[in-house]
Each structure stands twice: as C-alpha cells, then as structure tokens.
Amino acid sequence: MREGAGDAEEIEARLARRLGELRTGRGWSLDELAGRTGVSRSTLSRLERGEMSPTAGVLNKLCAAYDHTMSRLLAEVEERPAHLVPAARQSVWRDEVSGFVRRSVSPPHPGLRGEVVEGTLLPGADLAYDGPSVAGLEQHIWVLEGALTVSVGDGEREETYEVGTGDCLRFRVWGRTRFRCAGREPVRYALLVVLP
Template identity: 30%
Template sequence: MADPAAAVTRAVAHGVRAARTTRGWSLDALASRSGVSKGMLVLIEQDRTNPSIGTLCRLADALGTTLARLVETSETPPARVVRAGCGVCLWRSEHSPGRGVLLVGSEPPSSLEMWDWTMHEGDSYEGDAHVAGTKETVSVLRGSLEIQVADEPVVLHAGDSAVFAADRAHAYRHTGQGELRFVLAVAQSQSALLTPALDGSG
C-alpha cells in the first residue's frame, strides 16, 4: 500500500522544483527570497526530507503560489473533490494523536485553504507570519482553543469562531481537557501571492 507521507514529499519536491525553474530562479535566489537555506532546498527538491508547515508556507509565499498547490499529489480535474480521509496531514503532535490536515485549497486569484485540526491536552502549534494581507478564520467544533496573536490571547469554546490577520506570528493552544477539534481557513490576497511571481530576477 502506498505511503501517503511519501507521496506528499514527492509532490512537494516536484512542485518546488517546477515552480522555481519556471521562474528561472536558482537555488540561491529561492533561498534568498524565502529564508529557507539552500541546503534545505536541495533536500526538499531531491525528496529527501519532510519539511515543516512553516517551511512550506515560506516557499509558497516566495514562489507566489499556494501551500495546497505545493502538496498536490495529482493533476487537478475541473471539479476537484477530496474524499473523507484523503486530506494531507502536515502537522502531527509529538506526544498525542493530534494532527493538522489540509483538506483542500484553491488556486489564485482567490487562494483559500481549508484545514481540519485535532489537538489533545498539552498540544500547541506556533505559526510563522504569512505574507501581508493573509487572514485566518477558525471555528471550534469541540473543546477549548486559545489563539495568540501579537501577544493577545483569546480563548474560544465549542461553537465560537474568530478571524484575525495572520501576517504576524500566531499560535494555537489546547487549553481545556479532552479532545479539541477546530476547522481553519487561510485566505491570502491576490496581490500578495502574485507579487513574487512577477519579479523574475535572480
């Protein structure tokens, strides 16, 4: 049976390499634009590592594409359907069954990612700042979630929702007992996504 994680790393390797070469960028140029080291880029493009969400977001931002596009494991049909259980798991807790699954994402100009997150007691996720104009919307289905943006913590309970600017460091933390589950949408502006791709220098 095929390994889903291996399929994702292969897709990332192909997606990053294809996007970089299409723009005529060297590895050094992409490293400079993304803040990801050249050594790490080599490992990613050679399918020899499983990069973190933060690394993938920096690469997507630098390349002017979406995270969903970088992890796409097959050609996109006219009507794209992701069946139950077929999302891409991009975050796993180190000490619980907690995980963050990218369910589906759209392409520019209206870039949107839909995530399904599950956390357990003690779980947390520290998110890097996205490109300017990025918004995150979260809705809690079960449990209690603390969101921290710019040193301002906000606690959400089941049924609560919130939206915030994600172009700064932010964090998600399990603050209650039992299982926490929430859905997350990440929306990026067209201008923020297109600007890096229009500059073909490097």
C-alpha cells in the same frame, strides 16, 4: 480518512518535485531561496530531493517566498479536485515534528477564493508562522473539540485568544500567528481561509 503509506509517499514525492519546480521556475539558486526564506541551503536541497519532509513552519516560509497559500501548494501536488470532495478523497498531511495534522476538506479550486481545512493539534503542539503566505488572508477558526490558543500580530500589537469548543475566531492575517494546544486533549478545528 487515513491515507495509505503508498499514497503519503507519492504525495511527498510530488511535493518535493513541485518545490524544485517553483524555485527553478523563478530562476533562483538554492542559495538565493535560502536568503529569501531563512531556511538553510542543505535543508532546501534535501526537501527538493525528497529526503526529508517539510515541517509546517518551513512550508509556510516557502509558500511566502512563492506567494502561495499552503493549501494551494498542496493542491498542486494532488489531482485537481471536483466540485464534490468526498471524505475518502480529502488529502491529509502530517507534521510529525510539531504534532499537527491537516486535512484539506475543501481544497483550492479555480474560480473560488475560499477553502476549508480541518486542523488537529496534539497536546503541547505549538505552531508559529512569521507571516501569512498572502498578505491580508482572511481566516475563520471554528473549534470543533478542545481548546486552542491563538496569537495574532507582532510585538505590542499581538493579541492572544482562548478559543473553546464551539467558539469562532475570525481575523485577517498581516503579521505573525501562533497556534497552541495547551490542554491535555487534542484540539480539532475547522479553518476557513479566504483570499483577499
């Protein structure tokens, strides 16, 4: 599914409002949130006013500060999903800067701990996350097309995996993760996320 420009703009506007609500709901100033996330005050202000879209990396830092998964945050700006999630209603979010496209195949739902995301990384895309939004998050990455390089952990404890078409990598996230598409073709994968 490719959402229309109007749909994408509405999701971006709701995301901007929700980011502001999360910050003010905790009684944090922009300066305090900047200190907690390492994202500049001016960037945070522009995000909350809807003047710019967050990158996947920035959104991950904000989710960690708010103790949200990225999927939960994005689900909060959409209509509550029904049990059946038709392909035409699966939301798509794009990080044009990093070359990442994220489809929420099975978004967070009350009473369920898991979700399914389809990710696509363009050739040369490189996403790095400082840590999980929720410590101990369980992830299963099933590559549908292409090849994905995944690094998990910090420093000497970092492990790197080459995950090819049909392969599945599974782990719990406690530290840094990095996803790279080093091939000449995009990589498309299913990401199954389970809350601890």
